[in-house]
Amino acid sequence: MKLSTYNFLTSMAIKGVKVGYPLKLTINKKDVIESEFNPVFIERLLPKLDWSAVYSAAQVAELADDIPAAQPDNVAEDEQLLQRLHHLLFEIDVLEGQLECPETGRVFPITDGIPNMLLNEDEV
Amino acid sequence: METPHTEHLSSADYEHVYEPAEDSFLLLDALEADLEFLDTLQPRLCLEIGSGSGVIITALAKRLANTTHCLATDINPKACEATKRTAIRNGARLDSLRCNLTDALRRRCIDLLLFNPPYVVTSDEELQTQQLTEKPATERNLVFSWAGGTDGRRVTDILLEQLDDILSPSGVLYLLLLHENKPDEIIEQLKRQRFEAVKYMERRIPGEHLYILKVKRVAN
Numbered sequence: 001m002k003l004s005t006y007n008f009l010t011s012m013a014i015k016g017v018k019v020g021y022p023l024k025l026t027i028n029k030k031d032v033i034e035s036e037f038n039p040v041f042i043e044r045l046l047p048k049l050d051w052s053a054v055y056s057a058a059q060v061a062e063l064a065d066d067i068p069a070a071q072p073d074n075v076a077e078d079e080q081l082l083q084r085l086h087h088l089l090f091e092i093d094v095l096e097g098q099l100e101c102p103e104t105g106r107v108f109p110i111t112d113g114i115p116n117m118l119l120n121e122d123e124v
Numbered sequence: 125m126e127t128p129h130t131e132h133l134s135s136a137d138y139e140h141v142y143e144p145a146e147d148s149f150l151l152l153d154a155l156e157a158d159l160e161f162l163d164t165l166q167p168r169l170c171l172e173i174g175s176g177s178g179v180i181i182t183a184l185a186k187r188l189a190n191t192t193h194c195l196a197t198d199i200n201p202k203a204c205e206a207t208k209r210t211a212i213r214n215g216a217r218l219d220s221l222r223c224n225l226t227d228a229l230r231r232r233c234i235d236l237l238l239f240n241p242p243y244v245v246t247s248d249e250e251l252q253t254q255q256l257t258e259k260p261a262t263e264r265n266l267v268f269s270w271a272g273g274t275d276g277r278r279v280t281d282i283l284l285e286q287l288d289d290i291l292s293p294s295g296v297l298y299l300l301l302l303h304e305n306k307p308d309e310i311i312e313q314l315k316r317q318r319f320e321a322v323k324y325m326e327r328r329i330p331g332e333h334l335y336i337l338k339v340k341r342v343a344n
Contacts, residue, residue, distance in 0.1 A: 002193075004193050005219040035190070038191065041192075048233060090193075117227070
């Protein structure tokens with residue numbers, strides 16, 4: 001699971017959960033897979049991303065020095081930051097770990113890179 | 125669009141995961157035929173629900189590489205694994221996750237949504253029985269990939285009810301349907317939900333008349 005995907009995941013579907021976001025991420029094993037950097041795409045994706053979850057992903061991935069805690073105004077003009085965002089969001093692959101609902105503590109395991117977000121019938 | 129390699133999947137895999145068939149290829153053909161539109165749409169986030177073997181989302185992820193983030197969901201863990209293996213075999217970048225429909229995703233994010241649902245008309249009891257039976261989960265998983273309940277629409281109707289919360293403002297859905305799913309009725313229902321749906325492609329194969337519905341929001 002790439003950290004771009006993490007940015008879109010929520011536990012909102014659990015009965016009684018109001019926001020369910022951001023999920024608490026734990027990384028036990030990760031891989032880095034290089035991929036082609038497309039600054040225009042990163043720039044276009046930014047409005048869809050939640051910056052606080054981008055930053056928390058950076059903290060968990062031990063890349064917090066690379067990413068500012070608050071979204072700068074001029075990201076599009078900052079090629080170096082776009083490159084760092086590309087690395088954080090698209091090159092880090094979480095293989096083992098977990099996601100935790102911030103409201104209920106329900107844990108969703110990540111195994112072989114696949115998060116299991118399926119809820120039991122009595123949870124929805 | 126290249127048809128993805130699938131020789132890494134064996135008959136043992138297809139005991140648990142839906143094997144690509146005419147319906148899968150019709151959805152691929154529709155996407156291929158509409159590439160010019162997709163290039164204009166420039167989807168940032170693409171999701172296939174019920175990705176199964178992963179051939180459709182893999183073909184698309186390759187074609188839209190570095191311009192679209194592609195995701196695949198399935199309730200069947202074997203399908204999630206098969207999708208991931210198909211992506212890797214074909215050098216496509218996508219993330220596979222296990223969840224029901226789009227339940228685990230933030231609202232109104234998806235720019236391009238694909239769904240080849242369980243569309244075969246079965247009794248709702250048949251689906252219920254499958255849920256209660258003692259059969260191994262894997263056998264049940266395969267039934268869930270095709271058994272659609274009344275009018276073959278049990279799962280499709282749930283998805284369509286949620287569509288406004290799923291699609292981004294410019295989001296588009298390609299949905300595979302069978303004639304027995306009553307596509308005209310679905311088009312009317314979507315109109316009431318302020319969506320515009322057209323039969324984008326259709327194909328008759330022995331025993332089945334298949335359609336691809338293309339759905340987007342009514343422009344304000």
